[in-house]
Amino acid sequence: WAKQQGGYAGYAHSASGLEVHPQNAARRLLAALDTNQDSLLVPAEAARGLLPEKFESIDSDRDGALNEAELMASHDRVSDQLPNLAVPEMNGVGAMEICVSTAAGVCDFISAMDTPRIAEWNMWYHILNCGFPLKVSGETDFPCMSGDRVGQGRIYVQLGKVKRIDFGAWCEGLAKGRSYVSDGFAHALEYTVNGVAPGFGDVRLAQPGTATIKAKVAFAAETPLTVAQGLQTPPGGKRWMGDTVNLHAPPSKETVPGGTRLIEIVVNGRPAASKEVPADGQIHELAFEVRIERSSWIALRHFPQLHTNPVNVLLAHSGASRPSSNSGARDIG
Incomplete structure (x- = not known):
């Protein structure tokens, strides 16, 4: 018009509306990428989407998979970064x-x-x-x-x-x-x-x-x-x-x-x-x-x-x- x-x-x-909600963002990633529905993202699954940080940076317990808590923590960290x-x-x-x-x-x-x-x-x-x-x-x-x-x-x-x-x-x-x-x-x-x-x-x-x-x-x-x-x-x-x-x-x-x-x-x-x-x-x-x-x-x-x-x-x-x-x-x- x-x-x-x-x-x-x-x-x-x-x-x-452009603010980041870490828990919601983590759950959206799991819903979109977790193909076997085990509430974890392995590298092959994560590679299909856009992570807020590199996989290795998110995987704080070094078990080769990303859980909801790790994804939440990652989103929370990058929310203070520009760009993210x-x-x-x-x-x-x-x-x-x-x-x-x-x-x-x-x-x-x-x-x-x-x-x-x-x-x-x-x-x-x-x-x-x-x-x-x-x-x-x-x-x-x-x-x-x-x-x-x-x-x-x-x-x-x-x-x-x-x-x-x-x-x-x-x-x-x-x-x-x-x-x-x-x-x-x-x-x-x-x-x-x-x-x-x-x-x-x-x-x-x-x-x-x-x-x-x-x-x-x-x-x-x-x-x-x-x-x-x-x-x-x-x-x-x-x-x-x-x-x-x-x-x-x-x-x-x-x-x-x-x-x-x-x-x-x-x-x-x-x-x-x-x-x-x-x-x-x-x-x-x-x-x-x-x-x-x-x-x-x-x-x-x-x-x-x-x-x-x-x-x-x-x-x-x-x-x-x-x-x-x-x-x-x-x-x-």
């Missing part, structure tokens, strides 16, 4: 149909910055790894999901030098990924790969080589001491960081001065380089050199406060990620 009218479409409060291969519940009001709608060409973006960050970014990463040019946008969804205030999750779109903001041009910039998302306390004022900024084209390499990344970043000199900003670790673990919908720690109006923030260069969802910068309200220029062996997307992030849209680096005869393709298939199934 939105696309038929010439609009841009995406999902709100994306991670509502745990299949979420897909039972909420967030980006439930995104694997299908993106492939059908009717979804332009996934929203982030208001629900748990790992679940938001993990789904986005896997779709990018399948070769789809899905962009990320920022949202708060006040007062429906978050009852605090507007502006907890934001998107900053690069419009260039303009005399007035044109909403149509802003929407087009969002859909093309000329932007970054943040909580308002973290900023990527510039970000390029081999001189190309997100949404302004791809980088093409004839053969594997080095990509040069340059950025200008800034972090507020004072930051709220909250789970949403990643300065408190909730009892449930890192998987809940960034969430503005549910209260995972006692409410606080306290702010934290200074400190450092870890900037990571992410290649196909995994950190490839990093540097720490001070949170001092100043602009810091950064440069990285990253080796690229196959077609990749490259973005800049600070978990859980900041993420740029990616720049694609394209090499000939290089395709999508098989684990991410399998993950998407399992999400749909």
Whole structure:
């Protein structure tokens, strides 16, 4: 409906339903792969599906088979990791149909910055790894999901030098990924790969080589001491960081001065380089050199406060990620 009218479409409060329930996920694997119904997965059975970790890492008692408790423990471990291969519940009001709608060409973006960050970014990463040019946008969804205030999750779109903001041009910039998302306390004022900024084209390499990344970043000199900003670790673990919908720690109006923030260069969802910068309200220029062996997307992030849209680096005869393709298939199934 939105696309038929010439609009841009995406999902709100994306991670509502993308959380991992370790017991349910373990039982789904057993139901799908346990061909002899003995409540165990041997290597031959496990090879038919997508495990959250390598078989040997899950098999904690080293008996050559995976039971429900081991599968539960594995899903619980990877729920705090980004990216991960745990299949979420897909039972909420967030980006439930995104694997299908993106492939059908009717979804332009996934929203982030208001629900748990790992679940938001993990789904986005896997779709990018399948070769789809899905962009990320920022949202708060006040007062429906978050009852605090507007502006907890934001998107900053690069419009260039303009005399007035044109909403149509802003929407087009969002859909093309000329932007970054943040909580308002973290900023990527510039970000390029081999001189190309997100949404302004791809980088093409004839053969594997080095990509040069340059950025200008800034972090507020004072930051709220909250789970949403990643300065408190909730009892449930890192998987809940960034969430503005549910209260995972006692409410606080306290702010934290200074400190450092870890900037990571992410290649196909995994950190490839990093540097720490001070949170001092100043602009810091950064440069990285990253080796690229196959077609990749490259973005800049600070978990859980900041993420740029990616720049694609394209090499000939290089395709999508098989684990991410399998993950998407399992999400749909």
